Amino acid sequence: MKPDNKILACVDQSHFAEHVADYAAWVATRMELPLEFLHILDRHPERARNTHDHSGAIGFDAQQALLEELSQEDAALSKQAREQGRLFLNRLRERAMAAGVEAPDVRQRHGALVETLAEQEDGVRMFILGRRGQAAETTPRELGRNVERVIRSLHHPILTVTAAFTAPQQVMIAFDGSSIARKGVELIAACPLFVGLPIHVITSGEPGKGARRQLEWAKTTLEGAGFTTHTALLAGGPESVIAAQVRERDIDMLVMGAYTHSAWRSLLFGSKTTDLLRASKIPTLLLR
Numbered sequence: 001m002k003p004d005n006k007i008l009a010c011v012d013q014s015h016f017a018e019h020v021a022d023y024a025a026w027v028a029t030r031m032e033l034p035l036e037f038l039h040i041l042d043r044h045p046e047r048a049r050n051t052h053d054h055s056g057a058i059g060f061d062a063q064q065a066l067l068e069e070l071s072q073e074d075a076a077l078s079k080q081a082r083e084q085g086r087l088f089l090n091r092l093r094e095r096a097m098a099a100g101v102e103a104p105d106v107r108q109r110h111g112a113l114v115e116t117l118a119e120q121e122d123g124v125r126m127f128i129l130g131r132r133g134q135a136a137e138t139t140p141r142e143l144g145r146n147v148e149r150v151i152r153s154l155h156h157p158i159l160t161v162t163a164a165f166t167a168p169q170q171v172m173i174a175f176d177g178s179s180i181a182r183k184g185v186e187l188i189a190a191c192p193l194f195v196g197l198p199i200h201v202i203t204s205g206e207p208g209k210g211a212r213r214q215l216e217w218a219k220t221t222l223e224g225a226g227f228t229t230h231t232a233l234l235a236g237g238p239e240s241v242i243a244a245q246v247r248e249r250d251i252d253m254l255v256m257g258a259y260t261h262s263a264w265r266s267l268l269f270g271s272k273t274t275d276l277l278r279a280s281k282i283p284t285l286l287l288r
Contacts, residue, residue, distance in 0.1 A: 006034045006105075008120060009128040010113070013039075013088050016130040021092045022165030023283060024128040025099035030193050033125055036105040037092050039085045040116050113146050114153045127158045151286055157187075158286045168253040168283075172200040174242055177214030180257035184287040185218045188255065189225035198228045200249055204241035207233050246282060254284045 009024035011017040021037070028035035089106035096104045109116050117127065131147055151158060171194050175181045185201070188194055201218045203211055215231050222229040230249075234241050246254065 006036050006124060007031065007126050007128060008117075008124045009035065009037050009092075010117060011037055011039055011089075011092060011130075013084070014130075016161075017088070017092060018095065019161050019164055020128055020130045021095050022099065023159060023161045025096040025101045025104075026165065026167065027126060027128060027159065027193060028096075028104070029100045030195075031125070031191065034103075034105065035096060035101050036107060037089055037096075038116075038120070039089055039106075039108045040113055041085060041108055041110045042112075114149050117150060118153050121154055121156055124156055127154060127156060129158065129160060131160045131162055155288045157288065159283055160286065161283050162281055166252060168194075168197060170200065170249060170251045171197050171253045171255060172202055172242075172245060172249065172251040173218070173255045174238065174257070175201045175203050175215065175218055176205075176238075176257075177203070177211060178257065180287060182214075182217070184255060184257050185221050187287065189221050189227070194227070198230060200245070200251065201229060201231045202241065202245050203231075203233045204236050204238045205233070206235070243280075246280070252282050254280065254282055255287065256284060257287045 007024055007028045009020050011020050024035055024037070027033075085108045089108065093104050093106050127150075129147070129150065147160065151160075171188075173181075173184060173188070175185065188199065199222050201215060201222070203215050205211060211233055215233055219229045219231045232245070234245070236244075242254070245251065
């Protein structure tokens with residue numbers, strides 16, 4: 001496999017996995033890239049031990065017997081988890097094939113989420129993951145506890161999915177003229193993912209000549225690649241401007257940059273990022 005040539009969908013055994021699978025299938029077919037589903041098994045899952053009382057002093061033979069019993073229990077639990085994961089991944093594989101993906105791959109790995117995804121990064125064009133996961137099945141948590149750590153750790157585009165799949169019709173770029181924002185415009189212009197979709201390029205802040213030139217550059221670049229482009233330079237803070245424009249323009253996918261050197265930077269790290277991702281009801285493509 002050549003580097004950076006697949007879409008990697010990270011899934012867990014929750015109903016949110018179906019949302020991730022559907023968006024991953026859409027991305028893979030639009031970009032004509034192979035799709036892989038990755039299910040990460042915890043090395044140390046929480047589990048209920050048997051009800052035998054192991055307290056108090058026990059002899060050597062009893063200790064050996066206990067260790068063997070616990071080892072057998074661990075092996076049985078691990079085998080059960082792998083089999084459940086295999087069946088789960090096969091269902092997602094069939095779902096993606098029904099959506100038009102040719103021969104999606106499936107894989108299970110033991111390990112921690114962030115570290116495992118970082119190990120896979122060299123072969124990935126884009127990551128897809130849900131903003132909520134299995135832990136959110138029983139809690140009102142709006143943003144999974146690992147999402148921010150994943151965003152911080154990876155360096156390739158990450159599509160964070162919120163809810164059931166809806167084919168995007170209106171795409172918005174939160175554009176501040178920084179190098180990563182310009183890179184994002186160039187990436188979109190050269191990428192088949194959004195071909196045929198109108199692109200809204202929104203900048204917030206004071207209307208100076210520099211901001212207008214940057215916005216005009218983005219418009220010219222995208223229109224040169226064949227995109228219908230709408231631009232706006234609006235007064236106000238990035239967070240409030242984004243939220244308002246998403247509603248007013250019926251945006252169903254947001255594109256943002258990370259590690260910028262302006263007021264937009266705080267949107268991706270710190271409390272503002274977390275607040276925005278919690279509040280946003282649409283999938284967000286984070287660019288690095």
